[in-house]
Amino acid sequence: MNQRPRSKSPTSSFFTRSSPYVKTLTIFKMGRKAFLKPTLLFTILFLLALFAFLSINTSRYDSEPTHFEIQEKGLKIDGGLGVKKVRVYMYDLPRRFTYGVIESYAKARNGDLLKLKYPGNQHPAEWYIFDDLNRVGSERVGSPVVRVMDPDEADLFYVPFFSSLSLVVNPIRPAGTVGPSVVYSDEVMQEGLVEWLEDQVYWKRNNGWDHVFICQDPNALFKVVDRVKNGVLLVSDFGRLGRDQASLVKDVILPYSHRINTFKGDVGVENRKSLLFFMGNRYRKEGGKIRDMLFKLLENERDIVIKHGAQSRESRRMATQGMHTSRFCLHPAGDTPSACRLFDAIVSLCVPVIISDYIELPFEDVIDYRKIAVFVDTKSAVEPGYLLKLLRSINAGRILKYQEEMKKVKHYFEYEDPDGTVNEIWRQVSSKLPLIKLMINRDKRLVKRELTEPDCACMCSNQTGIHTT
Template identity: 25%
Template sequence: MLPLSGNSSPAEHHPKKFKSSELFDKKNAFNSLLHQFHHQQSRLWLLLVILCLQILLLFTIRFLPLPLPPALSSSTDRLRRFPSVAVVSSTANDADECRNGRIFVYDLPTAFNKDILENCDNLNPWSSSCRAMANGGFGQRADSLAGIIPENLLPSWYWTDQFVTEIIFHNRIMKHKCRVSEPGLATAFYIPFYAGLAVGKFLWTNSTVEDRDQHCRMILKWLSDQEHYKKSNGWDHFITMGRITWDFRRSKDKDWGSECIYLPGMRNITRLLIERNPWDYFDVGVPYPTGFHPRGQNDVTAWQDFVRTRRRTHLFCFAGATRAAFGNDFRAVLLDQCRNSTAEKCRVVDCAGSRCTNGTTAILETFLSSDFCLQPRGDSFTRRSIFDCMIAGAIPVFFWRRTAYYQYEWFLPSEPESYSVFIDRNAVKNGTASIEAVLERFSREEVREMRERVIESIPKLVYGTGGVRDAFDVAVDGVLRRFKEQNEWGYKWK
């Protein structure tokens, strides 16, 4: 409890008033008390109120999470050392916000992050990625959206690459309210290794398995020498891997990707990925980056109001391209149903080639003008378009449960039917289900309710600049809760 110089305890404030002989005379005790109460009722109530306030003040001070300060030599020192009420309140709030733990960020050798970014010209075999990596990973400003979105929100929109979560998380976590500079104070350890960017340049070339694995092997060797990694065997460590999980799960040398996740040192590390393996506890699915990066709550509220009141002229839409290499390509079926819809109820954006890379004005306009958006699987079970669609206030239509329901539990509503539609793809393929007919069965009120659930979810689906609780905050809070529960339950193997 903090010392209160010059103040007596509440019990000592007015002791003499209750020791008067006229109050405690045994013969006239009852009558005297009534007489005293009658004449001093107002004063007694005042004293009782003061007494209660002082007791409340003492209990409040007693339980403030502040250390006992050393003796103070002067009144000037006393003023300097004791925080004001506002600062005390802030300290208490910070402690509450970090109740699940605190984070230490490893200061890695630059070969694992900074050097990779500085070599952005060589991150893929076709063109430079430097423009995509600009602005802290947000990419170039989306100035061409002028006239499509409200002018005051234009500064919050960028042409963002889908594989930049490593950069975004690193930048944000360095400013996290629960970050500590001393590892001994941490309950979670973040590894700012750009694993996805490091392996990306080797995925479409005649690279060797050594090329694809080199950075991951290097980081695990570096971690194996770190005291806190050795102490926990990686259970309290986490990392962002900015690609889908299958890019890091090579089982055989001739297969795709690196074997990073299968390497022994990676086994117990929690991994944040834009697509997870639903059967791996250590994989956590996080949203793909979209182009909307709100600067604060005002941006989020303004955008939600915009998409809520937007006039939508089409029942449904599809933005994508066929996959000629796949037999019985389901996307081709969707394109046919969309193009053959009655009265042009479906709007199509054909993304053949690279026309839809990092989004286009046509895609955003299409999602903004449609009630529903068709979301088949992409090259893997997920696709960025899910989030582009929902950010625009359109209701996603899924054909694989693994596209969203088994991926983003921390970020999407727990009742899938409240914000999305699921249609059996086999029924669509064999012609027993018409997408248009299924979607037309929903009343305008049902559509409005589903859209509202989508709009409510928007803050948890975007990566902002730190002024609003967003997907980054949800992910980090979830990891901290997970580590806390692991410790409480003793859920660990050696």
């Protein structure tokens, strides 16, 4: 019986010594042996080079947190990751624009001219910034800018005119007072400043785009603002500035100085017996007219403290006690949308209740104000019962969360903190530098022409908006 022939395995026949695959595999193995030596040598050299590189740069990587560490841990570093600090040149203005303003203020009040001290008020940023740039580098903890003494090295030019103090050098004179009414002219000072500035080569070089001005009081530099509007304006709000003069795009919103003492206790509602507190002028102009309406709605309500009072040492003492013992602090608009009362509330851990249809707030790229304040539009606020119903619906747990967030951010509103308000102002100013360079280059290549309307290319966000809860 014939056996069925055994078929050859395709696999075994494929791997016979004479098959093309085996020949190719043999050649590959021989080639790999030849290739192995240079490849191994290259790998060893590469690893040595990598080790040397890491050894050299270890200190830099150890000292510089990553971008994610900065975001997650809230770390601060000088000048950003691997970026040089912004270089600021502060003009050495004639004395009359700096210390001379303080001397004039003291002289008008028969003060001591031998002890020059910037007077306490709600617009102290001009002094703190000036003082900061006059400090030695080792004292300027965490600052994102460095002062340079050579203007040719500067990225930005700071103009240290005490414009807010200049407004109030002459004390208000009672009616019927005999004698000269004007001993100091703020308008003359403003004109003199700009005339001096327009003679400076660095002002003319870039048409003022790289200059920084402080005008924290809403009326500061009012007479000359059109002549300096190209620069970065440091302001408290846009209440009296036109859309072709100021904008969030190019300018920086500053906090007022708080006038009452910072609350030193911890979060909690047990010792805050009042639901809502307000103390201030009842009658104001323009947008502040809502105050009188709120007084009428709230002054006879239980657990509400609402008082009429002007600025004085005694009223500040009463305001401190009231804010430190209340859960919510009312912040209606005054003559302008913002006021120091908002920042008094924050450092008191008293949840601000902001009544406004239009308000700009400082440092909103790092502070989410919805986590620390209640916003109510003016129409809703004056509806009988609306405001109290809203506030009484907010439970203790929610108030504690507001307070915890206020504790996290209140250092941004402390001008005397070495790493507080001033450093944040400089960080905000530094962030404008790319835009400033853009506008300088754009300005130089544009064909000069008569415009029927102002060129608002970089001033597009000073617009009315509505904030609601």
